[in-house]
Amino acid sequence: MSVISPETEQSLASAVARAHAAREPLAIEGRGTKRAMLRPTLQPWGPAARTLSTRNLTGITLYRPTELMIRARAGTPIPEIEAALAEHGQQIVAEPPDLRVLFGAEEPSTLGGVVSTNLSGPRRIMWGAMRDHVLGISAVTGEGEIFRSGGRVLKNVTGLDLCKLLSGAHGTLGIITEIALKVLPAGEATGTLALRVPDVTAGVAALSAGLGSPYGVSGAALVLEEGGITAFLRLEDFSESVTYRLGRLREDLAAHGEQSLVEDPRALWRSIRDAVPLRAAPEEAVWRLSVAPSHAAGVVASLRAAFPAKLLLDWGGGLIWVAGPATVQAHGAVMQAATAAAGTFTLFRAPPELAAAVPVLPEEALPLAAIGRRVKAVLDPAGVLNPGRLRA
Amino acid sequence: MIALPAPKPEILARRDAILADLARLLPADSVIGETLRLRPYETDGLAAYRQIPLAVVLPRTTAEVAAVLRYCHANGIRVVPRGAGTSLSGGALPLADAVVIGLMRMNTIREINYEDRYAIVGAGVTNIGITKAVEGDGFFYAPDPSSQLACMIGGNVMMNSGGAHCLKYGVTANNLLGVTFVTIEGEVIEIGGTHLDAAGYDWLGLITGSEGQLGLVTEVTVRILRGPEGARAMLAAFSSVEIAGAAVDAIIGSGIIPVALEFMDRPCIHACEAFAHAGYPLDAEAMLIIEVEGSVAEQDMLLDRIRGICAKFDPISMKVAESAEQSAAIWKGRKGAFGAVGRISPDYLCMDGTIPTGELPHVLKRISEMSAQYGLGVANVFHAGDGNLHPLIMFDANDPDSFRRAEAFGADILKLCVEVGGCLTGEHGVGVEKRDLMTTQFTRAELTLQRAIKSAFDPEWLLNTAKVFPLDDNPKIAA
């Protein structure tokens, strides 16, 4: 398995053009070590397949703190971007998880990888997903053509929004080479209220009450442990505001359970962001479900009836992390629960045999799938980009 | 004037038969064919362009929309979707051989869910209608275009509309969960739902802001948010545009994100003051309206900080609202800005480019030079925090030369926006108005790619033909 790691957008484009001409599939990756993701690519091609990595396409190319915008090449590691932003008191709004622990990966995520998977953390509930803050991209099609969409300004509706189309496409519609992101000031202070709740229904009700309050809750998660269930509600703002709002939240949520304040809220939210409380064992599969929060309790009950599910709920109960046996049966239960709740699922981490045997994402309605095939044919006519990654 | 494609003669010739077919497909009273009753649909917010359509249909259900689309698709008839027709870029402008599908009768709110914080509404529900339905319970729908009394959520989705408060709350795209989407073949597809974020391709993101090019939206699931405890505005007036721009940078650099940060130049201040009597400072060259949210004590804290920052820029005057009424008075002038300019000039064109905010002084200086050069007045009002400009070019529609100069002036402003690193349109869309300028922002290859994606949805180019993409070099449309 050979790896191509171009150092410029132009040479990356040429490499893709050659692959296109030769009908040779490419596995696209950021900093590698993560080939287990979703469905394994390239199965039909076996070892002939090559990997195209953005690891040498790095660096921040423009950062304008007062314009709330940072632009960087796709292979730039997330920690490098976070460090540059922190110098100006700013942050990546969507709080993308660092999944090194979950995936046993050594290297940090890249900006391109996080955008291509539209990965967002706890702050998503209030401030939007990773894709919501992508202002512009430069990318390369499956034919090796460079194109841009969006730009570097905060508001832009000129032409079709291909930034959103490529965000979350897992490298199947183009290779992103550079990204402009909207950034925002980090809250001066962080405070977190913890509530002991009797069950998932009560926990989600507490989170909903907090999110339905006027205090700007920017994190709402439910941690399920042996010892009991705790609901966490986060506030991020100027310190006067955090103090005041925590007080109001405590009054408003008095009926929802025994309260305490979290001592190191930033550490807590980092661990929730990275799904650490899920405590997924190495051999277990990991799923992510997204549902309307009021369906969470039903999903949890049906999963528990099917297998010994480990759980972590974020986004007010709408994001359900699940760990459990890496079996077709368990996967079937997850699919069924997501469908019954009118939500969606991703088989997030699994041994390749399982990922290859089941749908890792919900099937699309037939007319939409047909449009999807036509769009794929426009952007990658020879099907060289990550073949088979999303669907068989 | 921007050219529209030649109507298909075979469609015009079959007009009566088409009207009869449509009448059979839909309940009584849903099809309009008489010229007099078609007249109200001949234009939108870009009133310089007018065209009576072949027919107008006013469906009440998704199934009716699907039936009309299926019929039009089978018969090669062009379709122009329409909400309230407030588009400022001519997005809803009819074509002579097109059936306009007006969504205004799909105006019911199907579900409001406070626990999960969403509402499912028909495409014809007005923007303000959503907030009105939930504000009694303390909630609101965040994107608030100035046209919110009239414009409809379907139009908002298709234009990805913004508003004065989008610096904090985002634009339409950031506040959607799902849509009911009808393809040109009449297939009904549910996209998204009541949960966050799709697994797989972000079709919702692609459809949002697609200006009716990909399909119709009949129902929309929006996020609703709990409103803040309160909000209050202040005014700060400065002796030059440059200084006001520097104050904006300093506010944002301080870590405060005001919920709104609006900018007006001298001509706009004067027009708005004459209209709203809001107490705007007439001796200022530039004025900011800054709004913050929270409890009264939090508002005081933030307004104090902002006042302290502005004080470093030698303000001519500052006025902090003491009450909700005073805030409303400050906003009244801004919200009525377009109407106010309409009172001092018979007609105006509203431009909508976005620039990096650091380029503000340079761009405003160039706009005032162009104003002198074209001999047309211009008033500037815009969302300063995000650099989305709204120069209002004043002209007289009865004087063809004045209109021609106004269009050329507008095009020059937009080209300037692109040149300094910005874009042609921040929220009003490309429509017909900016269609032929697309080549200044995109390469031919990029436009070809976007057109190919449209073709993946609409292979025969029946949907809102002649908008967004330049006609030349487009094999799908005979000019």
Ligand SMILES: Cc1cc2nc3c(=O)[nH]c(=O)nc-3n(C[C@H](O)[C@H](O)[C@H](O)COP(=O)(O)OP(=O)(O)OC[C@H]3O[C@@H](n4cnc5c(N)ncnc54)[C@H](O)[C@@H]3O)c2cc1C
């Ligand atoms: C559904 C899902 C499954 C995941 N599975 C795994 C996993 O099995 N193992 C693991 O370690 N992490 C996995 N992650 C986590 C995630 O990939 C990483 O945390 C991080 O976001 C990306 O790291 P990276 O930059 O090294 O990109 P990679 O892990 O190399 O790539 C992430 C995805 O994005 C694509 N991609 C990367 N860069 C670009 C680019 N510039 N342009 C276009 N596409 C690009 C890749 O083809 C891949 O599909 C998964 C995430 C999601 C959402």
Ligand SMILES: Cc1cc2nc3c(=O)[nH]c(=O)nc-3n(C[C@H](O)[C@H](O)[C@H](O)COP(=O)(O)OP(=O)(O)OC[C@H]3O[C@@H](n4cnc5c(N)ncnc54)[C@H](O)[C@@H]3O)c2cc1C
């Ligand atoms: C005074 C004034 C102030 C304004 N202020 C703002 C502002 O602050 N911010 C802002 O962003 N805009 C503003 N606008 C522009 C305009 O109001 C918005 O673009 C609005 O979203 C249009 O909604 P509408 O219902 O009027 O849609 P229309 O004008 O009827 O249509 C807009 C476009 O969407 C398509 N369309 C409409 N409905 C559908 C549907 N259901 N399915 C598919 N396609 C559809 C149409 O074909 C057209 O291309 C303003 C306009 C005016 C006149």
